[in-house]
Amino acid sequence: MINVSVVTVLASLSVSSDRSQFFEYESVSLSCEVQGNSAGWRVMRNTSRGNLSECNTDWGKQQGSSCIMLLIPADSGVYWCESGSGEHSHAVNITVPVGAVILESPALPVTEGDSVTLRCRYQGTPSDLTAGFYKDGSLIRTETTGKITIPAVSKSDEGLYKCSNSKGESPESWMTVTIENMTNHMNSP
Template sequence: MELTPVYWILLLFISRVAAGQSPGSLIVRPNRHQFFEYESVSLSCEVQGNTTGWRVVKNPAHGNLTQCGDVWGKLEGINCNIASTKSVDSGVYWCQSESGEHSNTVNITVTDAPVILEIPILPVTEGHSVTLSCRHQETPSDLTADFYKDGSFIRTESTGEMTIPAVNKSDEGWYLCQHSKGNSPNSWMNVTVATPSTPTSLPPSVSPPPSLPP
């Protein structure tokens, strides 16, 4: 049976809770879920203590689990650089040690669509400000965009950016933006409370809301 990305997320989360806090963290630069094709992205394993044996691994939407340097990415120490992203680079990523320890998981979407939503890939802490940006590949003069959460309209912004000045748990969910040039994919924004003992919440094991019609 082929394991889906959601299955892997749940499996890794259960293992993480059972084993306690992971010594490793996966950092994505730039800090966002969505990328146009041919953009660059850096995936870094930040590890407490000995970094030997840690690698960035990926479970794609279709295919087998692979690690950086096998058929994708350039391995530099415990860091992985993808110089020119393609749609096949979409998937769930995390850091994993030779002994089986693993970091948080992140879901990256690479699209050939003309519009993406710049939304943080790492959890946003309650009370902090966050800005979501609707970005067109060609930077048109009209930046007006509509923002949606869980399929419901939030508001229109003439600047193409929507700021939430102090996020709370109710702001967690699936977001997308709609521009005159097209719609972005859906991405999940994760919101956590400001206590280190609280586990990271995960996207629901159901499909995201359907994309809006162009």
């Protein structure tokens, strides 16, 4: 019998307020969460301008395994954690629009069955304006509260979301829906 061991790296990038869109000059903390030892892991990014670099070079301030940033539109891009040996976590898209409207949607994948709230926010007062919510370019609903809740997300809710209100339109953000770990179901009688 041949014993084959598979090493899986369980690293993830967490975003301080689990969303993918931020207003200009908002502060965010990105952290590498690694099972075991997080030493040697660093936060990396590839901006929309194609600049690949790590935290503490020309952006962000390294604090332990976290990277603290004061965001500007040039910070829009893809962020992930990387180890010294080249292992990667999943990637997170972060958008800092030039406009004053953002869609607050989860940056990290959501699990099927979870409740998810999407908020359309305006940088200024009032923040809760009547908003239209769009999925894959089509209007799904208009809400006077400026937010919608999907009580139990399913794989069919995965897609590109944006919102608009009287102050403008947010950029689009992709929401990923993952199916609960199937091994739990396979072991049940």
